[in-house]
Amino acid sequence: MRLAPGPARAVDLDRVDLFDLDLYTSGDPHPIWDVMRAEAPLHHQVLPDGREFWSVTRYDDVCRVLGDHREFTSERGTVVTHLGEDDVAAGTLMTSTDPPRHTQVRRAIGTRLTPRAVASWEETIRRSIVRFLEPALDGGTWDLAEKALRLPMIVAGPLMGIPERDWDELVQLTAMVTAPSDPHFQHGSREATLAISHHELVTYVRDWVKGRRAAGGDGTADGSLLDHLMSVRAGDAPLTDEEIALDGYSLLLGANVTTPHTVSGTVLTLIEQPDQFAKAQADPTLMPSLAEEALRWTSAACNFMRYATGDIEIGGGTIPAGGATVAWIGSANRDATQFPDPHRFDVTRRENRHVAFGFGPHYCIGAPLARMTLRIFFTELLQRFESIELDGEPQHLRSYFIAGMTHLPVVARRRKTL
Numbered sequence: 001m002r003l004a005p006g007p008a009r010a011v012d013l014d015r016v017d018l019f020d021l022d023l024y025t026s027g028d029p030h031p032i033w034d035v036m037r038a039e040a041p042l043h044h045q046v047l048p049d050g051r052e053f054w055s056v057t058r059y060d061d062v063c064r065v066l067g068d069h070r071e072f073t074s075e076r077g078t079v080v081t082h083l084g085e086d087d088v089a090a091g092t093l094m095t096s097t098d099p100p101r102h103t104q105v106r107r108a109i110g111t112r113l114t115p116r117a118v119a120s121w122e123e124t125i126r127r128s129i130v131r132f133l134e135p136a137l138d139g140g141t142w143d144l145a146e147k148a149l150r151l152p153m154i155v156a157g158p159l160m161g162i163p164e165r166d167w168d169e170l171v172q173l174t175a176m177v178t179a180p181s182d183p184h185f186q187h188g189s190r191e192a193t194l195a196i197s198h199h200e201l202v203t204y205v206r207d208w209v210k211g212r213r214a215a216g217g218d219g220t221a222d223g224s225l226l227d228h229l230m231s232v233r234a235g236d237a238p239l240t241d242e243e244i245a246l247d248g249y250s251l252l253l254g255a256n257v258t259t260p261h262t263v264s265g266t267v268l269t270l271i272e273q274p275d276q277f278a279k280a281q282a283d284p285t286l287m288p289s290l291a292e293e294a295l296r297w298t299s300a301a302c303n304f305m306r307y308a309t310g311d312i313e314i315g316g317g318t319i320p321a322g323g324a325t326v327a328w329i330g331s332a333n334r335d336a337t338q339f340p341d342p343h344r345f346d347v348t349r350r351e352n353r354h355v356a357f358g359f360g361p362h363y364c365i366g367a368p369l370a371r372m373t374l375r376i377f378f379t380e381l382l383q384r385f386e387s388i389e390l391d392g393e394p395q396h397l398r399s400y401f402i403a404g405m406t407h408l409p410v411v412a413r414r415r416k417t418l
């Protein structure tokens with residue numbers, strides 16, 4: 001998806017198709033969202049097959065939809081690729097559960113992902129990222145978007161307790177779940193790709209747990225993240241194996257499909273805007289604000305979905321009870337009421353209250369880990385390379401759910417002092 005929008009253009013709001021995959025592969029959704037925020041903050045679309053959804057694009061409305069489970073429930077599914085199908089994991093999978101059940105499970109899982117808990121992994125993660133960057137030092141063409149798909153597994157694989165031999169398969173499967181229409185990841189039809197990948201991922205975690213139990217373990221709170229899941233209690237009861245498999249699946253998915261695209265989208269922007277590259281390189285204290293701006297700018301999780309629990313008034317209109325409601329995070333993060341000069345990528349931006357990690361009870365549980373990974377990645381990248389240039393056409397992911405890239409061929413010139 002194009003991150004720096006082209007010129008403003010006339011938009012016919014009655015004909016806008018937000019599920020048009022070409023819009024994200026070769027088009028330019030930002031000028032459309034700009035018009036929607038200004039003129040149709042609540043937008044209704046009916047797909048050719050009869051499925052329909054309502055879209056909110058303003059910052060405040062996106063926060064309300066994601067944040068208020070009494071008006072907008074997660075229990076019928078939250079991912080737009082499943083629009084219209086009731087979530088089979090409703091009420092079981094953490095992401096598809098409302099409080100109070102959600103709060104119990106999340107609190108227990110989250111103790112291993114707090115900023116303090118992930119701080120202890122900092123040096124391990126730094127070493128992994130330094131190793132990840134090494135091949136680029138050769139000065140040859142390096143496809144950052146392709147390589148970066150593996151980055152979350154390199155970082156989180158050891159923490160989750162997943163052996164290296166399985167990383168590539170899991171990267172492939174998680175990409176299939178989130179971009180089932182992208183030719184890089186598609187296996188047969190879109191529906192088949194979704195079904196296969198979902199099944200294989202859940203089976204992977206289920207088998208992992210079975211293997212642990214067979215080896216005499218029942219998970220220890222201080223083992224890997226998946227061991228920890230086995231020890232989690234929601235209320236009085238431990239999680240069932242099915243719940244562990246589903247929550248392990250969402251941790252894998254959350255980790256794998258977002259961070260790589262924040263990395264590649266930001267590096268492309270730093271290449272296109274050498275003044276921002278130079279600013280960030282000259283001042284390492286800017287790494288935290290660069291990471292936040294990277295998150296806002298790329299908004300890798302482009303949207304999340306909820307279902308209205310009753311007739312809900314929002315954005316100057318009404319969503320009928322049961323209506324699928326898509327909160328466009330990518331648009332909210334460019335809302336001028338929150339972000340001055342929102343289409344400017346600014347590594348020094350202050351007061352950056354972006355919603356790239358969502359808002360409210362389902363706020364990304366992996367945010368501390370993702371933030372640390374991004375800060376370390378940009379620090380190590382800018383320390384090593386004097387400049388980075390494009391060496392071919394970037395290619396964007398064919399997905400209206402994840403804003404990302406599949407190819408970003410670059411050539412990096414190492415700094416003389418290295």
Ligand code: HEM
Nearest residue numbers: 094095254255258259301304356357358362364365366370
């Ligand atoms: C740049 C990186 C990331 C971005 C942009 C991102 C984005 C998001 C967003 C927008 C949500 C809210 C979903 C909703 O409201 O329904 C979310 C939730 C979640 N994320 Fe992330 N995420 C990132 C990294 C991670 C990582 C590294 C992990 C795993 C360690 C992770 C695991 C999860 C999980 C399990 C949830 C569901 C939380 C819940 O339902 O309470 N994410 N993420």
